[in-house]
Amino acid sequence: MRTRHREPQLFGNEATLERMARILAARNIDPADATLPDDTEPFSPLDALLAAMPPRYQAAVADHPTVLDWVRKVTDAAVAPSRGARRQVTTGPSLLMAGVVGAGKTHQAYGAVRALVRSGVGVRWRATTAADLYADLRPRPGADSERELAAVSRCPLLIIDDLGAAKSSEWVEEVTYRLINRRYNYELPTLITTNLAIKDLRSYLGDRVASRLAQMTTRVEFEAVDRRRHSAAA
Ligand SMILES: Nc1ncnc2c1ncn2[C@@H]1O[C@H](COP(=O)(O)OP(=O)(O)OP(=O)(O)O)[C@@H](O)[C@H]1O
Ligand SMILES: [Mg+2]
Structure with a gap:
């Protein structure tokens, strides 16, 4: 009987580095001479985290029970890429935070990232508003929007702020579908905020995204309270 040989499973950076080493070896390139691609994603620990956060939310503390529960689940699901290495956020559930303007959604999203980092797990994350993301992904000369979409789709933790605030179109629907479908398939934790009522997300994004x-x-x-109206000017 034939036994199937299985490659050991590698995670995250280790797998990427090994793949890169194989590619370089196949092209006769000494890894020491190769420059690594820019990595602009913020990476813990805390000082790097703060540098990457918008000042308004640098001190945000997540206190919503469902958000805190999400932090625990994602922390529990973190995996060490190799023996003795720090555990990294890999897969996990996602949150859809819906509410009126100023309700505190973005505050909870950044607060959740801070809580994750403070819990000691490593987390590669990105944050973007949906409108900025669509602007970045618009095909234009000199920009590799496919590569950008792949990078955002693959990022272990993604904040998509203000989903539904940009004008919808077939193109917006398609890009959102490709992004969400990828994150759905790979079970990548995603924090989404929206001003739309959940029932309106379906007509804005289409059935396929809404279902996922x-x-x-x-x-x-x-709660339908605009906190900006109740806080001192800043
Ligand atoms: N739990 C909180 N404690 C203290 N300040 C808070 C809290 N939640 C929100 N805020 C503050 O209230 C203001 C509005 O919060 P935030 O920007 O998160 O609202 P939002 O729901 O994302 O609004 P929008 O839909 O307009 O983007 C911000 O100045 C934020 O710092
Ligand atoms: Mg917001």
């Missing part, structure tokens, strides 16, 4: 979001996210509905 319904399965992959826990819904968090915020």
